[in-house]
Amino acid sequence: MSWQVVEQREEGQVDTQIGIDDSTRPVRVGVVGLRHGMRHVAGFHAVARTEVAAVCDLDPERTRAALRTASPGCRAVSWAEMLEDDVVDAVVVSLPNDMHAAYAREALQAGLHVAVEKPLCVTGAEARELVELAESNELVVAALHDFRVDRAHWAARELVRTGALGHVYAARTRWLRRDNAPGSWYRDRARAGGGVLLDLGTHRLDLALWMLDFPQVLDVRAVTSRALLRRCEDDGDVEDSVAAWLELDGGATVHAEMSFLGHLPRAEDVLLELRGTEASLRVSNVGDSYRDYDLTVFRGRPGAHEQVSYPVLPDPPSLYADFVAAVATGTAALCPGDQAAAVAELIDRLYTAAGR
Numbered sequence: 001m002s003w004q005v006v007e008q009r010e011e012g013q014v015d016t017q018i019g020i021d022d023s024t025r026p027v028r029v030g031v032v033g034l035r036h037g038m039r040h041v042a043g044f045h046a047v048a049r050t051e052v053a054a055v056c057d058l059d060p061e062r063t064r065a066a067l068r069t070a071s072p073g074c075r076a077v078s079w080a081e082m083l084e085d086d087v088v089d090a091v092v093v094s095l096p097n098d099m100h101a102a103y104a105r106e107a108l109q110a111g112l113h114v115a116v117e118k119p120l121c122v123t124g125a126e127a128r129e130l131v132e133l134a135e136s137n138e139l140v141v142a143a144l145h146d147f148r149v150d151r152a153h154w155a156a157r158e159l160v161r162t163g164a165l166g167h168v169y170a171a172r173t174r175w176l177r178r179d180n181a182p183g184s185w186y187r188d189r190a191r192a193g194g195g196v197l198l199d200l201g202t203h204r205l206d207l208a209l210w211m212l213d214f215p216q217v218l219d220v221r222a223v224t225s226r227a228l229l230r231r232c233e234d235d236g237d238v239e240d241s242v243a244a245w246l247e248l249d250g251g252a253t254v255h256a257e258m259s260f261l262g263h264l265p266r267a268e269d270v271l272l273e274l275r276g277t278e279a280s281l282r283v284s285n286v287g288d289s290y291r292d293y294d295l296t297v298f299r300g301r302p303g304a305h306e307q308v309s310y311p312v313l314p315d316p317p318s319l320y321a322d323f324v325a326a327v328a329t330g331t332a333a334l335c336p337g338d339q340a341a342a343v344a345e346l347i348d349r350l351y352t353a354a355g356r
């Protein structure tokens with residue numbers, strides 16, 4: 001296997017500059033839910049030929065902050081107004097988890113394309129229903145799985161895709177937080193859909209499956225615990241740690257571990273390790289940041305195992321430009337709803353395996 005990695009993109013993927021024909025008007029995006037959703041306001045505002053045309057939140061201060069960030073002419077609207085004719089072309093849902101399905105469904109029924117924060121929905125069945133609704137109306141439904149476009153994760157995916165690792169037979173992924181159990185609705189299973197398996201696990205399992213091209217999951221095991229959260233005030237009813245194991249079609253396995261709380265040396269310990277027949281790689285977080293990652297590649301020879309350099313790989317696209325291009329030109333979205341639905345279905349299976 002040569003280590004020359006070809007700089008090419010899969011059909012359907014886009015550069016950040018690719019987009020909408022100059023002769024067409026901008027794609028108008030509306031964002032509902034403006035806490036984490038502020039990232040999406042700024043993200044879409046930065047995309048060429050795109051307008052953040054409307055924002056919606058119950059909190060006036062957050063709404064004012066979004067208006068300051070968004071395109072000139074952006075309006076603060078109610079949810080009902082967002083769905084009216086000719087206000088926006090696409091909606092971004094960044095509300096608490098239990099609201100995703102209903103808001104996305106209403107937007108699709110109003111003829112709008114939809115991008116949804118992770119998790120797409122709190123159950124696989126709701127997610128699958130959205131995918132079918134979008135398909136039957138020729139609309140885009142996509143998830144904003146932002147770690148896919150982190151530079152190191154993107155490069156890792158390129159190495160797998162171009163065969164540099166050979167056949168990948170094992171993956172290990174974790175996101176272990178020492179002391180970061182989100183409060184409020186995140187601790188209420190009825191609202192969040194689950195605890196750390198759903199919250200951090202959606203990211204980690206999506207990455208592991210995406211790296212391997214979403215093979216069928218043949219078998220799963222999972223064990224959850226809420227031993228540490230139980231000691232907290234307002235402990236809610238979700239788990240604070242999970243260990244899971246998957247057997248994939250083709251013979252690969254995935255070990256996954258996630259925690260909100262633990263007696264751990266690092267505040268944030270995030271890892272994706274892929275072991276292939278030709279080489280292995282690790283994508284691990286730098287320091288206590290979970291937004292900054294390093295990629296290292298290893299190759300073994302008899303009696304030794306060495307770190308090797310890898311070629312410069314293409315930059316990731318912008319998740320926002322990718323979604324706009326999918327809306328405007330019909331290319332496949334980088335995080336299509338059916339893959340997000342597969343992750344939601346997997347998480348359902350893991351909760352069932354864990355006896356929840």
Ligand SMILES: NC(=O)c1ccc[n+]([C@@H]2O[C@H](COP(=O)([O-])OP(=O)(O)OC[C@H]3O[C@@H](n4cnc5c(N)ncnc54)[C@H](O)[C@@H]3O)[C@@H](O)[C@H]2O)c1
Nearest residue numbers: 033034035036037056057058059094095096097117118119
């Ligand atoms: N990708 C990531 O790294 C990441 C990080 C944080 C959160 N998230 C996801 O983002 C979503 C939102 O999480 P959050 O932490 O911002 O939640 P949050 O509860 O902190 O904020 C939700 C916002 O929605 C608004 N809101 C609630 N009900 C509303 C309604 N009926 N109409 C209009 N606005 C309403 C609230 O006023 C608030 O501003 C969740 O699905 C979460 O899982 C993703």
